[in-house]
Amino acid sequence: xxxxxxxxxxxxxxxxxxxxxxxxxxxxxxxxxxxxxxxxxxxxxxxxxxxxxxxxxxxxxxxxxxxxxxxxxxxxxxxxxxxxxxxxxxxxxxxxxxxxxxxxxxxxxxxxxxxxxxxxxxxxxxxxxxxxxxxxxxxxxxxxxxxxxxxxxxxxxxxxxxxxxxxxxxxxxxxxxxxxxxxxxxxxxxxxxxxxxxxxxxxxxxxxxxxxxxxxxxxxxxxxxxxxxxxxxxxxxxxxxxxxxxx
Amino acid sequence: xxxxxxxxxxxxxxxxxxxxxxxxxxxxxxxxxxxxxxxxxxxxxxxxxxxxxxxxxxxxxxxxxxxxxxxxxxxxxxxxxxxxxxxxxxxxxxxxxxxxxxxxxxxxxxxxxxxxxxxxxxxxxxxxxxxxxxxxxxxxxxxxxxxxxxxxxxxxxxxxxxxxxxxxxxxxxxxxxxxxxxxxxxxxxxxxxxxxxxxxxxxxxxxxxxxxxxxxxxxxxxxxxxxxxxxxxxxxxxxxxxxxxxxxxxxxxxxxxxxxxxxxxxxxxxxxxxxxxxxxxxxxxxxxxxxxxxxxxxxxxxxxxxxxxxxxxxxxxxxxxxxxxxxxxxxxxxxxxxxxxxxxxxxxxxxxxxxxxxxxxxxxxxxxxxxxxxxxxxxxxxxxxxxxxxxxxxxxxxxxxxxxxxxxxxxxxxxxxxxxxxxxxxxxxxxxxxxxxxxxxxxxxxxxxxxxxxxxxxxxxxxxxxxxxxxxxxxxxxxxxxxxxxxxxxxxxxxxxxxxxxxxxxxxxxxxxxxxxxxxxxxxxxxxxxxxxxxxxxxxxxxxxxxxxxxxxxxxxxxxxxxxxxxxxxxxxxxxxxxxxxxxxxxxxxxxxxxxxxxxxxxxxxxxxxxxxxxxxxxxxxxxxxxxxxxx
Ligand code: SF4
Numbered sequence: 001x002x003x004x005x006x007x008x009x010x011x012x013x014x015x016x017x018x019x020x021x022x023x024x025x026x027x028x029x030x031x032x033x034x035x036x037x038x039x040x041x042x043x044x045x046x047x048x049x050x051x052x053x054x055x056x057x058x059x060x061x062x063x064x065x066x067x068x069x070x071x072x073x074x075x076x077x078x079x080x081x082x083x084x085x086x087x088x089x090x091x092x093x094x095x096x097x098x099x100x101x102x103x104x105x106x107x108x109x110x111x112x113x114x115x116x117x118x119x120x121x122x123x124x125x126x127x128x129x130x131x132x133x134x135x136x137x138x139x140x141x142x143x144x145x146x147x148x149x150x151x152x153x154x155x156x157x158x159x160x161x162x163x164x165x166x167x168x169x170x171x172x173x174x175x176x177x178x179x180x181x182x183x184x185x186x187x188x189x190x191x192x193x194x195x196x197x198x199x200x201x202x203x204x205x206x207x208x209x210x211x212x213x214x215x216x217x218x219x220x221x222x223x224x225x226x227x228x229x230x231x232x233x234x235x236x237x238x239x240x241x242x243x244x245x246x247x
Numbered sequence: 248x249x250x251x252x253x254x255x256x257x258x259x260x261x262x263x264x265x266x267x268x269x270x271x272x273x274x275x276x277x278x279x280x281x282x283x284x285x286x287x288x289x290x291x292x293x294x295x296x297x298x299x300x301x302x303x304x305x306x307x308x309x310x311x312x313x314x315x316x317x318x319x320x321x322x323x324x325x326x327x328x329x330x331x332x333x334x335x336x337x338x339x340x341x342x343x344x345x346x347x348x349x350x351x352x353x354x355x356x357x358x359x360x361x362x363x364x365x366x367x368x369x370x371x372x373x374x375x376x377x378x379x380x381x382x383x384x385x386x387x388x389x390x391x392x393x394x395x396x397x398x399x400x401x402x403x404x405x406x407x408x409x410x411x412x413x414x415x416x417x418x419x420x421x422x423x424x425x426x427x428x429x430x431x432x433x434x435x436x437x438x439x440x441x442x443x444x445x446x447x448x449x450x451x452x453x454x455x456x457x458x459x460x461x462x463x464x465x466x467x468x469x470x471x472x473x474x475x476x477x478x479x480x481x482x483x484x485x486x487x488x489x490x491x492x493x494x495x496x497x498x499x500x501x502x503x504x505x506x507x508x509x510x511x512x513x514x515x516x517x518x519x520x521x522x523x524x525x526x527x528x529x530x531x532x533x534x535x536x537x538x539x540x541x542x543x544x545x546x547x548x549x550x551x552x553x554x555x556x557x558x559x560x561x562x563x564x565x566x567x568x569x570x571x572x573x574x575x576x577x578x579x580x581x582x583x584x585x586x587x588x589x590x591x592x593x594x595x596x597x598x599x600x601x602x603x604x605x606x607x608x609x610x611x612x613x614x615x616x617x618x619x620x621x622x623x624x625x626x627x628x629x630x631x632x633x634x635x636x637x638x639x640x641x642x643x644x645x646x647x648x649x650x651x652x653x654x655x656x657x658x659x660x661x662x663x664x665x666x667x668x669x670x671x672x673x674x675x676x677x678x679x680x681x682x683x684x685x686x687x688x689x690x691x692x693x694x695x696x697x698x699x700x701x702x703x704x705x706x707x708x709x710x711x712x713x714x715x716x717x718x719x720x721x722x723x724x725x726x727x728x729x730x731x732x733x734x735x736x737x738x739x740x741x742x743x744x745x746x747x748x749x750x751x752x753x754x755x756x757x758x759x760x761x762x763x764x765x766x767x768x769x770x771x772x773x774x775x776x777x778x779x780x781x782x783x784x785x786x787x788x789x790x791x792x793x794x795x796x797x798x799x800x801x802x803x804x805x806x807x808x809x810x811x812x813x814x815x816x817x818x819x820x821x822x823x824x825x826x827x828x829x830x831x832x833x834x835x836x837x838x839x840x841x842x843x844x845x846x847x848x849x850x851x852x853x854x855x856x857x858x859x860x861x862x863x864x865x866x867x868x869x870x871x872x873x874x875x876x877x878x879x
Contacts, residue, residue, distance in 0.1 A: 012251060012268045012269075012270055013270070013508075015258055015264040015265045015268055016265050016508045017265070019510070020265065020508045020509060020510070023508075023510065023514075024508060026560070026562065027272070027506060027559065027560030027561060027562075028560060029560065030556075030560035030561075030562065031272075031557070031558070031559065031560035032560075033557075038592050042615050043615065044592045056259070056264070057255075057258075057259050085272075085560070087270060087271070087272050088270065089270070119255065119256075201259075202255075202256045202259060202260070
């Protein structure tokens with residue numbers, strides 16, 4: 001049986017990188033004693049897939065991971081058991097079952113919402129919050145993209161789906177995923193350029209609010225394709241072994 | 248939520264900020280446990296430090312045991328401290344940020360104790376960094392009344408003299424025994440308002456294993472060797488008895504190990520199955536200072552394995568001991584782990600096993616034969632040399648082990664050797680290449696059905712460093728150039744072998760070896776040398792990219808010391824060594840006897856076969872009371 005788990009990352013745990021988060025989840029599953037499924041083969045590993053990685057320094061209330069289990073308690077119980085073994089900073093927000101044939105969350109991620117706030121002492125906030133609209137409605141938002149071999153100008157405006165001021169910060173909805181991906185950092189760099197400021201990477205704090213998939217032209221939270229488990233799922237109900245096939 | 252000691256801006260610009268934030272699974276919960284203790288008036292704040300970077304320090308078992316043992320007490324709050332990496336080091340110096348402990352993020356200078364575990368010589372400058380960044384004075388004599396008491400522990404304290412000026416106390420021996428006594432004495436002393444000096448004096452006079460270097464004076468002969476070493480007060484003991492935890496099955500162990508966020512060197516549960524070793528290899532310090540060999544009970548270990556795996560969620564558990572094959576309940580323990588954990592996809596690590604039919608059978612059950620490599624530790628290339636070092640391993644046994652391994656499907660083996668051993672001759676050096684060639688030939692002589700492609704035989708060679716309290720403490724070292732010459736000679740011999748394409752040969756840095764040798768058998772005059780080297784920028788000497796041999800030579804020269812005094816000088820059998828005031832149970836007479844036997848190329852049986860009366864039986868337990876032919 002396949003589950004989509006929504007979680008948050010806050011406080012000091014924002015300093016943990018993506019690989020460390022993966023290892024953290026593997027160990028949390030074992031500590032909680034949950035029947036996570038393993039892949040077949042010579043070096044079996046937990047069947048687990050994370051949505052868009054979160055960079056070091058960023059916080060989030062909209063992270064997702066897909067995990068396969070041999071069987072399951074109710075959603076409530078699974079969440080409680082996981083939260084009981086978590087350290088302050090990572091919390092489980094949702095635990096939903098999804099169709100076995102559902103593509104894993106990494107490959108369906110299409111967009112994400114961010115809230116960018118200001119780290120004190122670096123910038124005059126209003127200069128940004130009052131200019132969101134004109135910045136967003138530019139024909140082109142060029143940014144210099146450097147790779148190892150070349151430098152080229154890229155227009156990021158098609159990848160910015162929305163941007164406006166919100167609660168002392170800037171809200172933005174950006175294209176996210178393995179095919180195309182725009183980081184909020186890049187947007188702020190472009191914003192600084194637009195305003196004629198030097199870009200100071202330490203001037204902003206980034207918080208992810210939600211991660212989306214695209215369905216019939218609409219953006220829906222990754223968790224929306226799942227449902228709550230209200231009755232325990234026994235090993236026999238899950239078609240054990242199925243899970244591995246879809247990995 | 249606690250506040251972090253470092254600003255976010257700093258944390259976001261340094262490498263791996265997670266090294267400095269604490270908060271790992273199974274660390275002391277800040278609220279409410281931590282705060283509750285902190286609010287008690289009589290709480291002792293104890294900082295436990297491993298003077299190397301987080302990933303290395305967090306892999307160390309001894310530190311975790313002490314951490315757990317201390318925090319079990321209601322009136323002690325133990326926190327961890329590690330060396331800031333080079334990038335943060337610079338920031339801390341520039342902004343005068345005091346070094347802090349991970350749990351509370353409070354500066355170390357607020358603590359009552361700073362205990363530093365000293366595992367290898369190459370971390371000595373890191374110790375000075377810790378003291379310096381903590382802003383508590385590098386030299387013990389400069390420390391203020393309210394500064395933490397700085398304690399040193401661990402294997403290097405079996406010759407604490409090169410660090411004598413920097414520490415208030417050395418704790419000689421295993422941490423489980425008298426730490427609580429020391430803490431109780433401290434509480435009493437705090438209540439009565441005594442001075443720092445009073446406390447140190449009282450600790451030295453009343454608690455066994457406690458060495459307070461400032462209470463002793465050394466005088467030297469004209470040739471630089473020690474004339475006298477005396478306590479300055481009559482009630483301070485002349486010799487310090489090593490502390491031994493005799494019963495290892497009813498004592499502290501971290502049953503809920505910390506789970507670091509970062510991938511540390513030992514990202515697994517570690518099960519210490521026994522302490523000490525019965526073998527008596529003559530170069531091995533651990534084999535002498537941890538005598539007598541003591542095994543833990545099987546059911547204690549089984550329970551511990553269960554609790555640790557449950558509490559951490561680690562997917563690997565590894566046995567730890569100097570020589571796991573000698574643990575008498577090994578088959579039972581392996582079966583238990585395999586039966587209970589293989590089906591749960593938990594990996595089982597079995598290091599330091601002798602390669603034989605039994606170990607190959609177990610290993611084939613716990614690892615992927617085709618991917619893993621097997622390790623042999625012949626240590627020397629010829630039988631003569633192996634007899635000198637008392638390594639009871641013959642060519643036949645090694646080749647038989649290799650043959651069985653190859654037939655079992657392995658085709659990667661590693662062999663560990665040492666060069667520069669006492670009495671080493673050219674044939675012994677070349678013997679390293681020959682033994683490796685024989686191992687490769689063993690593979691190629693097998694029927695084709697057993698061979699899958701090429702065999703890979705990797706030899707790795709370190710240069711021998713004589714250590715205090717070993718039969719080889721009288722041995723002479725070479726200069727770096729000579730080590731290099733020998734390594735090249737062996738390398739050429741490897742190239743001349745028929746199967747040289749299947750063989751590889753690597754060797755350690757010779758200069759690091761020489762510095763390790765200087766510090767290992769050093770005396771108090773080296774304190775100033777370490778201090779000077781640190782101020783010339785030496786730090787993280789164990790990391791090749793930061794090791795500056797020239798700066799060390801400069802410091803020695805400026806202090807008018809010829810390093811050959813510590814390395815290649817011939818020592819007479821009746822010389823007083825800087826570490827002779829420590830009593831490890833094993834007598835100097837036994838060590839001399841063993842040195843002489845080495846020169847005669849005679850081996851000595853292990854403790855299970857026959858007791859050689861080394862002196863360690865005085866601790867009243869362990870192997871000395873199990874073997875039938877007890878000679879006391
Ligand atoms: S006294 Fe005998 S049995 Fe005990 S450690 Fe020494 S040699 Fe081994």
